[in-house]
Amino acid sequence: MDSTTTAAGTLSPFAKDLHLGNSLSREKERFEPYNPPYVGMYVCGPTVYSNVHLGNVRTFLTFDVVYRYLIHLGYKVRYVRNITDVGHLTGDTDDGEDKIGKKARLENLEPMEVVQRYTNDFHDVMRVFRILPPSIEPTATGHIVEQIAMIEKIIENGFAYEANGSVYFDVRKFAESHHYGELSGRKIDELQNQTRALDGQDEKRDPLDFALWKKADASHLMHWPSPWSEGFPGWHLECSVMSTKYLGRTFDIHGGGMDLKFPHHECEIAQNMGAHGPEQPVRYWLHGNMLTVNGRKMSKSEGNGFTPEELITGNHKLLEKGYSPMTVRFFMLQGHYAGTLDFSNPALQAAEKGLERLMGAWGLLADLKPCESGEAAPDLAALRARAYAAMNDDFNTPVLIAVLYDAVKVVNSVAAGRMVLNAEGIDTLRALFSDFAADILGLEQEVAGGAGDGDRTDGLMEVICTLRSEAKANKDWATADLIRDRLTELGVQIKDGKDGTSWTFD
RNA sequence: GGUCUGGUGGCCGAGUGGCUAGGCUCAGCUCUGCAAAAGCUGCUACAGCGGUUCGAAUCCGCUCCAGACCUCCA
The missing domain is CATH 3.40.50.620 (HUPs)
Structure with missing residues (x-):
């Protein structure tokens, strides 16, 4: 961009x-x-x-x-x-x-x-x-x-x-x-x-x-x-x-x-x-405004500053675990820039979970199927207007993120078959994420290891999911659960949906 | 001491003179072989005391508390 x-x-x-x-x-002034x-x-x-x-x-x-x-x-x-x-x-x-x-x-x-x-x-x-x-x-x-x-x-x-x-x-x-x-x-x-x-x-x-x-x-x-x-x-x-x-x-x-x-x-x-x-x-x-740690300003002289490396690895006495850069970016954007923001493990973990849900829905958006006979869809244009209103109000990213979560609910509902959208509605949602989540907030999907090998991974996972589906069809729960548990240990989450099984990396 | 900012529900964090912030957590429900995911519902919120107002968490005053700046710092 x-x-x-x-x-x-x-x-x-x-x-x-x-x-x-x-x-x-x-004062808040109109930008000219x-x-x-x-x-x-x-x-x-x-x-x-x-x-x-x-x-x-x-x-x-x-x-x-x-x-x-x-x-x-x-x-x-x-x-x-x-x-x-x-x-x-x-x-x-x-x-x-x-x-x-x-x-x-x-x-x-x-x-x-x-x-x-x-x-x-x-x-x-x-x-x-x-x-x-x-x-x-x-x-x-x-x-x-x-x-x-x-x-x-x-x-x-x-x-x-x-x-x-x-x-x-x-x-x-x-x-x-x-x-x-x-x-x-x-x-x-x-x-x-x-x-x-x-x-x-x-x-x-x-x-x-x-x-x-x-x-x-x-x-x-x-x-x-x-x-x-x-x-x-x-x-x-x-x-x-x-x-x-x-x-x-x-x-x-x-x-x-x-x-x-x-x-x-x-x-x-x-x-x-x-x-x-x-x-x-x-x-x-x-x-x-300042980033604080336990209520105190993070600064070089206080010695309470994390370097990005410490943050990602979690190798710091104030950190319980590591957090990805996107998690931190998202965490910071959940507060308004003009206010202080307190850095804490629970807050980071909340951001991590929240981002995961946002990204999950964003990922689903790519495969959403339109349905022209759809009944009245939610007012997606209004969603977009609210997104602009949030940013226009002194770059209010927390409110923008709240708007995106409204979109997340729509996406998840459509993906789960509880709601239908026509092609225009889906395009509106895609544009919303592309403009506001990607271009403006600068959020992007974080690729797990093994990048560049996506096709093979997809193929392997497809094979595994097929085997597991067969086991499930035969009510062979032991095998189905074994596959799922082993994958979970490897950091692959299995989700059984109505239309088959999907999977995501941690 | 001076200047300034802020005190919101279990946690983080928006907002505003009367209309659901949102996320996370927790509990219940739906779905499901189970789980996860997803959806729904709930979890008695706005530091205290006065005042203005039909109505204030939102405006005004005072008090308490916290933080920043006044010295290099994003």
């Missing part, structure tokens, strides 16, 4: 009803792109100094669904998600050292080796969870020149100053003519007392000021020449630079995790306005 395959330039009639929860206004049918979307990507955990995955999944839905509606979306490969100060030591650089020294690796390793890991994880790659995935180190240019502009406009080779954003000065703190609801005077002593604090005119450029000391492995010093860019700057470069000074959607709202996103706005003028750079700010 990509934007070029959508109907040429035609927007779905449902597109006009899309509403987004805008963090900036704190700046320049339809084009949509620009920027999402803060990972800092590649360690493996991503599930909390990170949740955010990228959230915006994956946003991306998929916008494309489905017919928008031409340019989705930019950056890779932060330089620029974040370390928090625990307060020495202002670059995270990537620090990690590199510890492991005796080149900084870019670290970056590459964890970028690869990140991409692997995205693939496992079926999260689509963005249109552009720019890196901070690839945009040093642009970052320097933006700093120069901000200085030129009087909102930044140089001190001892470093450059700081002048928050007080900016706040005289702009609303600093609008996004996060923070008031500048209250922030004043809260900042604690960071490196270079003495160079700042005000504790609130944040770094645009930092002079590198001898311990730094990553540094670049600039008009001010040999150094590195501040950690808010890259997103301002790259969003502007690829999406323009005004663009539609900016996404990221809730924890980036302040200071990161607030600083981004200040930088954009400081460089380009007073217009809001972003029309709709979307913030995904």
Whole structure:
């Protein structure tokens, strides 16, 4: 699925009803792109100094669904998600050292080796969870020149100053003519007392000021020449630079995790306005909420984060068993992105069972036989309208999933011969699953082992089921049950239906 | 201390001024050789206290509780 395959330039009639929860206004607003049918979307990507955990995955999944839905509606979306490969100060030591650089020294690796390793890991994880790659995935180190240019502009406009080779954003000065703190609801005077002593604090005119450029000391492995010093860019700057470069000074959607709202996103706005003028750079700010574990935020520092590998294998002290990536994807989509979601074994198991039922019905859909004489079928068009209504209501995936379960009941009833549908009805159901379950939610059947050998497996199973049916016909229950029990042990479920026996893999 | 979010049935999790969320679990029923699957039914829900209203879980106020952010974090 990509934007070029959508109907040429035609927007779905449902597109006009899309509403987004805008963090900036704190209200649900109707989505009106700046320049339809084009949509620009920027999402803060990972800092590649360690493996991503599930909390990170949740955010990228959230915006994956946003991306998929916008494309489905017919928008031409340019989705930019950056890779932060330089620029974040370390928090625990307060020495202002670059995270990537620090990690590199510890492991005796080149900084870019670290970056590459964890970028690869990140991409692997995205693939496992079926999260689509963005249109552009720019890196901070690839945009040093642009970052320097933006700093120069901000200085030129009087909102930044140089001190001892470093450059700081002048928050007080900016706040005289702009609303600093609008996004996060923070008031500048209250922030004043809260900042604690960071490196270079003495160079700042005000504790609130944040770094645009930092002079590198001898311990730094990553540094670049600039008009001010040999150094590195501040950690808010890259997103301002790259969003502007690829999406323009005004663009539609900016996404990221809730924890980036302040200071990161607030600083981004200040930088954009400081460089380009007073217009809001972003029309709709979307913030995904945190994934919690036993009520606590999952984070690197808490040590309560699962890596995807631990999750799949179940090899973690908080996990009772392993869960497939699709189960986790489905689990996350059963909650709304703007609310916290608690990760627990019972919840995962519920999602696993629920997904199985959904997928089971979806599988049956392929073989459903139409019946033209069918009596009044359920109103399947209404089902589709409800699906759109759910997504249009700020991407309400849990409600969409509830709609899909209504479809599951119809499918199962038809498959069991309790209900009949004409061809049109079946097509409507198929389109519903194909559009909403597959394209928009990104759910797909997980193939069990032995992939690529499907025909032979089918043939073998057919033989086995035939033998068992004969045993049943002869009332040879012992043989029939033996076959079933042995298959169950092997992870093959036997289901006796009215029209014969079907089977599924675990 | 400041800013903000949330407290929904056994569990997870939507939603809303009056109309079934949904999933999972559990119990019963239908179907079935049995089981599984599937379908149906049920499992007394909206933190507490006030207020507004014909009517509030949904709006307002207060209280309690939890979490996030204020410092790197999706």
